[in-house]
Amino acid sequence: MKKILARAAVYLFVFVLTGFVVFCTNIFYGGPRAAILMYHSVGAPNGQTTCLDVSEQDFARQMAFLHARGFRVIRLTDLAALLRRGEKAGAGTVVITFDDGYDNNYTKAFPILKKYGFPATIFVIAGRLGKDYDVAKGVPGRIVTPQMMQEMVASGLVDIGSHTTSHYYLPEVRDASLLWEELRGSKIFLEAVVGAPVASLSYPLGGYRRSTEEMARRAGYEAAVTTSKKDGGSDTDLFALRRIRISKSSRHMFIFFLEASGYYPHLKGLSR
Ligand SMILES: [Zn+2]
Numbered sequence: 034m035k036k037i038l039a040r041a042a043v044y045l046f047v048f049v050l051t052g053f054v055v056f057c058t059n060i061f062y063g064g065p066r067a068a069i070l071m072y073h074s075v076g077a078p079n080g081q082t083t084c085l086d087v088s089e090q091d092f093a094r095q096m097a098f099l100h101a102r103g104f105r106v107i108r109l110t111d112l113a114a115l116l117r118r119g120e121k122a123g124a125g126t127v128v129i130t131f132d133d134g135y136d137n138n139y140t141k142a143f144p145i146l147k148k149y150g151f152p153a154t155i156f157v158i159a160g161r162l163g164k165d166y167d168v169a170k171g172v173p174g175r176i177v178t179p180q181m182m183q184e185m186v187a188s189g190l191v192d193i194g195s196h197t198t199s200h201y202y203l204p205e206v207r208d209a210s211l212l213w214e215e216l217r218g219s220k221i222f223l224e225a226v227v228g229a230p231v232a233s234l235s236y237p238l239g240g241y242r243r244s245t246e247e248m249a250r251r252a253g254y255e256a257a258v259t260t261s262k263k264d265g266g267s268d269t270d271l272f273a274l275r276r277i278r279i280s281k282s283s284r285h286m287f288i289f290f291l292e293a294s295g296y297y298p299h300l301k302g303l304s305r
Contacts, residue, residue, distance in 0.1 A: 066268040067112050067122035068295050069258060071276035072131045074174055076141035081174070084280050089141045091284045096145050098286060099127060104293060106151045108192060110232050113256035113271055124295050129153040130258065130276060132196055132235055133166060135174045139181040146190055156196035156235035156258075157182065159219035162226070166200075179226045186227045194233040195219040195254075202240045212245070217252040233257065239266070246272035 074082065076089030087095075099106060105126045112128050115121075129146070131138045134157030146153055155177070158166060163178040185191035197203070197215040206212045216234065223231045232255040236245065239260030249257045249272050258274045259266040266275025277297055283289045291297050 066295050067107070067126040067128055068293050068297065069109070069112070069128040069130060069274060069276040070279050070293065071258075071260060072129070072138075072142070072279050073133055074135045074137055075131075076137050077135070077174060085278065087279060087281065087283065089137075089145075092142055093145050094286070095279075095283065095289050096149055096151060098289065099151070099293060100149045102290075106149075108152045109154045109194070109258070110192065110255055113233070113274075116269060116271055126295065127293050130194070130235070131155045133158055133174070133200075134161075134177045134182075134196065135166075136177045136181060137174075139177055139185060143185055143188075143191065147188065150190070152190050152192070154192045154194045154233055155182075155185070156194040156233075157223060158196045158198070158200050158237075159222050160198040161200075182223075182227050186229050192233070193223055193227050193229070193231055194235055195223055195231050196235045197237055198222070200237040202238050203236055203245050204240045204242050209248075212248060213252070216245075216249055216254075220252055220254065235259075241273060246270075 072087065072092070074086040075092045077086050103125065105122075107122070107126060107128060109128050109130060112122055112126070129151060130153065131142065134155050138155050142153075158176055161176040162182075164176055166174055166176050182191075182193050186193060195216070196219075198219040199215060201215060203212065203215070206215065220231045220234075234249050234252075234254045234257040236257060236259050241249075241257070241259055246257065255271070256274060257272040258276050260276055260278055266273050268275065277292045279289075279292065283292060
């Protein structure tokens with residue numbers, strides 16, 4: 034009996050808290066924003082994952098959920114265009130992105146995206162195409178090949194974005210010509226590989242300065258994304274768009290629902 038009461042209290046607390054956040058977001062923040070989801074590896078073998086990776090099954094369930102609940106999944110460049118016009122995407126709008134460009138984005142995630150006709154942007158480390166890339170803690174992953182990228186772009190669903198050439202933490206790169214090469218050089222290289230515009234940039238590890246934003250703009254990008262963790266980010270700054278980190282805990286569908294809802298940053302803000 035005690036257990037049931039305790040569980041009921043937790044549910045009631047979550048329900049009231051969610052209602053409070055929805056109320057505050059609508060009143061004080063002009064309503065929810067589009068949720069830009071940040072994925073990394075999808076379906077890496079057991080023992081080769083980090084907390085940011087999701088299993089193929091979880092990814093499939095999450096996409097099925099977005100489809101079943103009528104979420105509007107749009108391209109990152111379409112969201113950028115909308116924001117540039119000063120408009121809001123509003124609740125229920127989702128953008129799907131992947132960082133690093135693991136080849137399981139092609140083998141595991143792409144078939145699921147195709148099933149639902151969901152667009153996505155994959156931010157590829159331009160200097161590692163077809164090679165292994167050791168992510169944090171030395172967990173290996175293979176980066177997509179040019180052929181994989183070309184096939185995904187040809188489908189009309191996937192846009193390739195740049196995750197720079199070398200995945201340096203950009204605030205620590207003092208050499209302006211190296212920084213320019215990381216931003217502009219990776220864009221030109223990837224565009225030549227896929228034969229399509231590379232319009233967006235993802236700052237490695239979410240790291241950027243105001244000067245990085247400026248340089249990204251000069252390098253010809255339409256938008257750049259960060260993470261919500263270290264460097265803040267914004268819902269309206271086209272060169273520092275914050276994203277929602279999808280991680281192992283997102284396997285709980287209520288958490289995923291909150292993350293995709295557009296209310297999550299405000300809910301997270303309350304817990305800080
Ligand atoms: Zn990365």
